[in-house]
Amino acid sequence: MTDEQHISLLMLQEMIRDSLQESFYEQVWVRAEISELKSNRTGHCYLTLVEKDAGSDTVLAKASAIIWASTFRTLKPFFLSATGSELAVGMNVLVKVQVQYSELYGLSLIVYDIDPSFTVGEMELARQRTLERLKADGMFDMNSSLDLTLLPRRLAVVTSDTAAGYRDFMRQLHENEYGYSFVTELFPALMQGSDSPRSVIAALDRVASRIDEFDAVLIIRGGGGAMDLVCFDDYELAVNVAQFPLPVLTGIGHDHDFHVIDMVAHTSVKTPTALADFLIDAFAQEEYRADSLAQRLQLALKGKFNRELSLVDARVAALRRALDVRWVQELRRIELLEARVAAADPGRILSKGYSIVLRDGRRVDSAASLAAGDRVRIMFDDGAVEAEICKK
Amino acid sequence: MNDIQNMKYEEAISQLEELVARIEDPGRDLTGIADDVKKAMELVRWCKAYIRDGEAEMNKLIEDGKVQA
Numbered sequence: 001m002t003d004e005q006h007i008s009l010l011m012l013q014e015m016i017r018d019s020l021q022e023s024f025y026e027q028v029w030v031r032a033e034i035s036e037l038k039s040n041r042t043g044h045c046y047l048t049l050v051e052k053d054a055g056s057d058t059v060l061a062k063a064s065a066i067i068w069a070s071t072f073r074t075l076k077p078f079f080l081s082a083t084g085s086e087l088a089v090g091m092n093v094l095v096k097v098q099v100q101y102s103e104l105y106g107l108s109l110i111v112y113d114i115d116p117s118f119t120v121g122e123m124e125l126a127r128q129r130t131l132e133r134l135k136a137d138g139m140f141d142m143n144s145s146l147d148l149t150l151l152p153r154r155l156a157v158v159t160s161d162t163a164a165g166y167r168d169f170m171r172q173l174h175e176n177e178y179g180y181s182f183v184t185e186l187f188p189a190l191m192q193g194s195d196s197p198r199s200v201i202a203a204l205d206r207v208a209s210r211i212d213e214f215d216a217v218l219i220i221r222g223g224g225g226a227m228d229l230v231c232f233d234d235y236e237l238a239v240n241v242a243q244f245p246l247p248v249l250t251g252i253g254h255d256h257d258f259h260v261i262d263m264v265a266h267t268s269v270k271t272p273t274a275l276a277d278f279l280i281d282a283f284a285q286e287e288y289r290a291d292s293l294a295q296r297l298q299l300a301l302k303g304k305f306n307r308e309l310s311l312v313d314a315r316v317a318a319l320r321r322a323l324d325v326r327w328v329q330e331l332r333r334i335e336l337l338e339a340r341v342a343a344a345d346p347g348r349i350l351s352k353g354y355s356i357v358l359r360d361g362r363r364v365d366s367a368a369s370l371a372a373g374d375r376v377r378i379m380f381d382d383g384a385v386e387a388e389i390c391k392k
Numbered sequence: 393m394n395d396i397q398n399m400k401y402e403e404a405i406s407q408l409e410e411l412v413a414r415i416e417d418p419g420r421d422l423t424g425i426a427d428d429v430k431k432a433m434e435l436v437r438w439c440k441a442y443i444r445d446g447e448a449e450m451n452k453l454i455e456d457g458k459v460q461a
Contacts, residue, residue, distance in 0.1 A: 107403065151401050151443060181445050225397040283443055290439045293412050298433050301425075308422060
């Protein structure tokens with residue numbers, strides 16, 4: 001090999017640099033995922049950008065990127081106000097870069113601008129893909145098909161004890177105005193960041209090992225930026241929630257937030273405090289139900305006895321009426337009999353001056369039945385005489 | 393009813409609903425109604441105690457003889 005056939009490294013690097021500068025003399029928009037991110041005291045932000053294979057997650061391309069402090073000072077709050085989150089590992093971003101090649105440091109992409117709507121759009125796309133996958137796997141109704149006990153009193157609470165909303169939830173639940181008592185146990189987990197799904201799944205596993213001790217699992221977390229809560233769109237976490245053997249109740253974020261695990265959970269409410277109210281309302285509803293049944297019982301008894309008393313009164317009145325009628329009837333009957341007796345009384349005939357003839361104690365009502373020599377008894381009003389028939 | 397101590401709330405409230413419906417039935421005469429009423433009132437007390445404070449209250453009721461175990 002002759003000297004003309006090789007060049008120095010510096011020369012090579014310079015050639016590469018010049019070639020790149022010629023090809024990329026203008027800034028370009030690049031979409032990539034942030035796989036590393038750190039900033040230092042100088043205010044510069046150093047990133048590693050990657051592109052992954054959609055199906056396998058294999059890294060296909062990788063580059064270092066820098067956001068100089070002067071740019072980062074404006075870019076950071078701009079991104080935060082648009083997305084509600086700061087730049088973080090795992091985010092898909094669309095950045096405007098200047099390709100830079102240094103003989104010493106190699107290739108760098110200098111970031112000058114960012115499009116936050118891309119990141120938000122990518123998150124939404126990812127969520128939609130996750131939802132479609134869950135639907136295809138039949139996960140949507142699994143947890144909601146479980147029966148939630150009418151009085152869910154023993155609660156496993158998956159959250160961070162420093163998480164926004166946990167203290168509010170506990171206060172709302174345990175200091176409820178009705179005085180209902182609940183038994184809660186905290187199963188700590190990270191509630192934001194890329195490690196959150198794994199952490200929550202681990203907490204769910206701990207609950208599952210003591211499943212008979214609880215009526216339901218609650219996953220709660222207060223409000224946050226979109227990226228803070230993106231962990232609740234994680235597919236693996238959603239599958240764990242869907243397949244969990246106890247009803248899972250979620251109260252995550254603010255009123256407007258809705259996440260994938262909300263859709264596969266048994267019950268989802270807007271906020272941790274709303275979840276406390278949901279549980280308290282369950283008890284209040286059952287108490288109202290018991291009170292209503294007690295009232296119905298009282299009314300039923302009162303009604304029944306009143307009805308029976310009315311029936312008895314009616315029967316007594318009917319009996320009285322029947323007796324009255326019968327009494328009158330009997331009186332009349334007796335009167336008629338009395339009249340007949342009176343009519344048949346021989347004393348009446350005698351008192352009118354007539355007499356009654358008896359032979360052998362029997363009344364003689366025909367002269368033809370008598371013969372001379374018959375002995376008769378003649379009865380008068382004032383007495384009786386014995387007589388003999390002398391002649392006929 | 394003899395197993396009220398071991399009864400689940402759902403079972404108790406369901407029995408109570410049935411009893412009240414039976415007592416409310418206008419076709420039902422008064423024969424045996426006293427027993428039904430007694431059972432229903434026990435269930436009302438049990439359910440309300442469970443709603444209020446689960447085991448503690450129920451155990452107290454059982455000890456006091458207001459609910460048959």
